[in-house]
Amino acid sequence: MPSSISPQLIATLLEIADVAPDATRPEAAATWLGAQLEGIRPAIDDLAFEAEPAGFVLEIHGRAR
Amino acid sequence: MTATELLALSATGLAAQIRAGRVRCVQAMETVLARAAEIQPRLNGFIRIENARALEAAHAADRDAAAGRWHGPLHGVPMAHKDMYYRAGEISTGGSKILRERPAPRTATALARLDHAGAIQFATLNMSEFAFNPTGHNWHFGHCRNAWHADYITGGSSSGSGTTVAARANFAALGSDTGGSIRLPASFCGTVGMMATYGRVSRAGAMPLSHSLDRVGPLTRTVEDAALLLTILAGADADDPTCETRPVPDFVAALGQPIKGLRIGRPTRHVYENADAGVTSCMEASLDVLRRLGATVVDVEPPALAAAGAAWSIVAASEAAALHAKWLRTRPQDYSDQIRTRLAQGLAIPAHDYVDALRMRGPALRAFCEAVFSRCDVLHAPVVDFATPTIVESEVGGSPEMMAVLGRITRLTRPISYLGLPALAVPAGFLSNRLPIAMQLVGRPFDEATLLALGQAYQGATDWHLRAPQV
Numbered sequence: 001m002p003s004s005i006s007p008q009l010i011a012t013l014l015e016i017a018d019v020a021p022d023a024t025r026p027e028a029a030a031t032w033l034g035a036q037l038e039g040i041r042p043a044i045d046d047l048a049f050e051a052e053p054a055g056f057v058l059e060i061h062g063r064a065r
Numbered sequence: 066m067t068a069t070e071l072l073a074l075s076a077t078g079l080a081a082q083i084r085a086g087r088v089r090c091v092q093a094m095e096t097v098l099a100r101a102a103e104i105q106p107r108l109n110g111f112i113r114i115e116n117a118r119a120l121e122a123a124h125a126a127d128r129d130a131a132a133g134r135w136h137g138p139l140h141g142v143p144m145a146h147k148d149m150y151y152r153a154g155e156i157s158t159g160g161s162k163i164l165r166e167r168p169a170p171r172t173a174t175a176l177a178r179l180d181h182a183g184a185i186q187f188a189t190l191n192m193s194e195f196a197f198n199p200t201g202h203n204w205h206f207g208h209c210r211n212a213w214h215a216d217y218i219t220g221g222s223s224s225g226s227g228t229t230v231a232a233r234a235n236f237a238a239l240g241s242d243t244g245g246s247i248r249l250p251a252s253f254c255g256t257v258g259m260m261a262t263y264g265r266v267s268r269a270g271a272m273p274l275s276h277s278l279d280r281v282g283p284l285t286r287t288v289e290d291a292a293l294l295l296t297i298l299a300g301a302d303a304d305d306p307t308c309e310t311r312p313v314p315d316f317v318a319a320l321g322q323p324i325k326g327l328r329i330g331r332p333t334r335h336v337y338e339n340a341d342a343g344v345t346s347c348m349e350a351s352l353d354v355l356r357r358l359g360a361t362v363v364d365v366e367p368p369a370l371a372a373a374g375a376a377w378s379i380v381a382a383s384e385a386a387a388l389h390a391k392w393l394r395t396r397p398q399d400y401s402d403q404i405r406t407r408l409a410q411g412l413a414i415p416a417h418d419y420v421d422a423l424r425m426r427g428p429a430l431r432a433f434c435e436a437v438f439s440r441c442d443v444l445h446a447p448v449v450d451f452a453t454p455t456i457v458e459s460e461v462g463g464s465p466e467m468m469a470v471l472g473r474i475t476r477l478t479r480p481i482s483y484l485g486l487p488a489l490a491v492p493a494g495f496l497s498n499r500l501p502i503a504m505q506l507v508g509r510p511f512d513e514a515t516l517l518a519l520g521q522a523y524q525g526a527t528d529w530h531l532r533a534p535q536v
Contacts, residue, residue: 005413013413019393028465029410032378037418039375044421047428053420055427057307060263060485063434064309064511 004037005030068096072233073533076142076290079236080183083130083141090130090141094123094187097143100234101188104536108210110219110229112148112158112189119143119187126185136183138293146239147223148189149196149272150176159272160192160222162205162399163392173270174302175239175281182297188235190225194404196241196274197385198222199249199474200459204401208456212254212534213500216455220249220474226284227254231501232536237285237294241271243278244377245448245478248505251490252448255501256284257520257530259291262511263485264309266295267302275384277423278377278482287530288491288520292316295513309511319514320521325359327519330441335370336477340450344502347494348447351504351523355445358522365444368436373429373480378472379414379422380483386411402463430484434509443519444507446477448490453500481507489516492529501529 007026010033014021066088074082082088098116105111126141149159151169158165176186191209193201201209201224209224211217212232219228223240227250230238240247242260251258259282266281273279283294299313331352337345352362386393389408397405437444451473459474461467481488486507493504508516524530 010410010413014409017390017394017412019390019409019412020397023393023397024406024409024413025463025465028468029406029413031465032410032468033413036375036378040372040379040418040422040425043369043372043376043425043429047421047425051424051428053423053426056423056430056485057264057427059427059430060510061309063430063509064262064264064311 004034068099071096072100074236075287076139076144076236076285077287077293080139080142084135090123090126090185091120093141094119094143094185097234097236098187101229104232104234107215107536108212108228108232109207110191110209110225110232110234111145112191112206112225114188119185122185126183136181138182138297139179140183142184142236143187144179144184144237144239145188145190145229145235146176146186147192147226147241149192149241150239151270151272152176157189157272159196160194160203160206163396164272171270174267174304175271175298178297179239190229190238192224193222194401195389196222196243196246196272197404197407199245199471201250202456202460210456211453211500212536217453217500218253218456218459220253222246223250223284227251227256230254230256230284230286231534233533237283237290240282240284242280242282242482243274244381244482245475247282247284248448248478248488248490248503249474251284252503253453253500255492255529255532256286257288257291257492258282258284258490258503259295259513260488261295261299261513262487264307265487265511265513266298267305267308269302269304273388275381277380277384288489288517288524289317289320291489292320292517292521314514316514316517320518322514322518324519324522327360327443327515328441329355329360329362330365330437330444331362332367332444332446333364334366336446337450340447341452343452343496344447344450347496347502348445348504351493352445354523354526355519358526360519363441365437365440367444368432369429370480373483374476376422376425376429377479377483379418382407382411383414383419386414403461403467406463406467426483433484438509442515446505446507448477448503448505449474450477452496452498477505481505486510487513487516489520491520491523494529
């Protein structure tokens with residue numbers, strides 16, 4: 001399956017992080033990352049505009065009470 | 066009592082024998098140290114065994130017992146921990162080459178609480194490098210091997226925790242779970258594994274992998290031991306701001322709560338889609354046992370487990386990459402190929418996708434609880450959906466197929482980690498390859514008591530946990 005992420009982008013982001021480009025395999029990383037992002041996209045699109053990361057902590061501790 | 070009889074005791078059972086004066090702490094320690102030395106060449110479950118210090122502590126525990134100074138419910142019980150729990154000034158390798166050089170900055174709250182309860186830590190345990198591998202391979206300290214068959218993986222990352230407890234070379238172990246690292250070795254090695262709710266147990270002083278996902282917990286022979294250890298480990302800690310501040314239940318007392326009428330959810334989507342027939346058969350048999358105990362089995366449809374698994378990947382990879390970015394720049398050669406490859410690809414995740422993966426976590430938990438726990442009290446599933454692979458079969462290194470292989474192993478554990486829910490792995494039979502398999506009982510947030518009571522009742526009706534490998 002073609003990835004929505006290009007291997008060149010992976011290599012560039014590693015360069016920005018000042019990490020050697022051969023630290024990972026850009027082709028495989030692009031395939032993997034593309035699949036993960038596609039996996040969450042529908043749920044993200046359904047999120048309320050106001051949803052924030054701290055919502056999880058409130059949710060799980062709220063259910064303890 | 067013979068050595069075999071002593072080593073067959075659970076941690077709770079040994080504590081009772083010590084308290085009754087039938088076993089001395091030194092006797093228990095000498096026996097377990099001899100057993101550890103015996104199995105180490107075959108299983109490689111330990112990283113460091115502290116013979117002299119452990120024996121000295123056991124002598125002191127005997128002296129204190131003779132003087133009536135009992136330290137706690139685990140007085141004199143030998144334990145070992147995954148080599149990622151810090152003790153101030155000592156080395157915790159994290160299964161890595163890099164941390165082998167660094168004295169730990171503090172003592173882990175979990176270790177301090179076990180010390181206070183009287184347990185004696187006699188060794189540190191092998192683990193996956195930086196706790197970032199679900200198979201138990203370790204390219205720095207050697208691969209850990211399964212006590213039931215040394216050609217097979219232990220599961221990881223708490224690999225030594227699983228195999229040493231299974232091999233009767235350790236009465237109980239501390240492990241950690243970010244995406245399955247307690248439950249997987251518990252399932253592959255045939256032990257109990259308790260991953261409590263995110264926030265139930267302090268992670269302070271435990272080597273971090275992913276702050277949003279890391280959890281601390283025990284691997285034990287019995288559910289009763291898991292209940293005791295969780296009671297000791299759980300509770301508020303000023304050093305871990307994620308900890309729940311409400312009082313901790315007495316999980317041992319709660320073991321006797323009634324099972325009759327409990328509703329057990331059998332998932333109708335995602336979980337069994339690719340499951341081996343042998344796994345499905347073991348799970349159905351375990352549900353039959355729970356029915357005979359008075360529980361009711363109902364079908365449930367857990368929502369969005371695949372999305373939860375993908376979100377876990379984004380969060381874990383991003384946070385792990387952030388923790389390791391400096392060493393990836395300066396010491397890339399000191400990582401194994403697999404761990405460096407996995408960590409470095411986390412550097413390529415866009416920041417907004419990481420934030421989005423965290424933003425969807427609260428709504429995902431709410432949707433899951435409403436869909437599942439409105440219909441049942443406990444969700445029942447396998448920990449893994451296929452037979453244990455061999456070490457050679459799963460030796461993928463940093464190859465292009467690595468992520469697919471590792472993702473398959475954690476397919477049923479990562480979503481539960483992402484949702485922050487408690488899960489108890491309980492041995493539930495053996496597959497045709499004669500290796501054990503566990504069921505995964507998933508509960509409402511902070512309802513570990515129900516999971517433990519159900520697991521205890523199940524172990525009262527089965528004998529899987531009493532079977533020992535011939536190592």
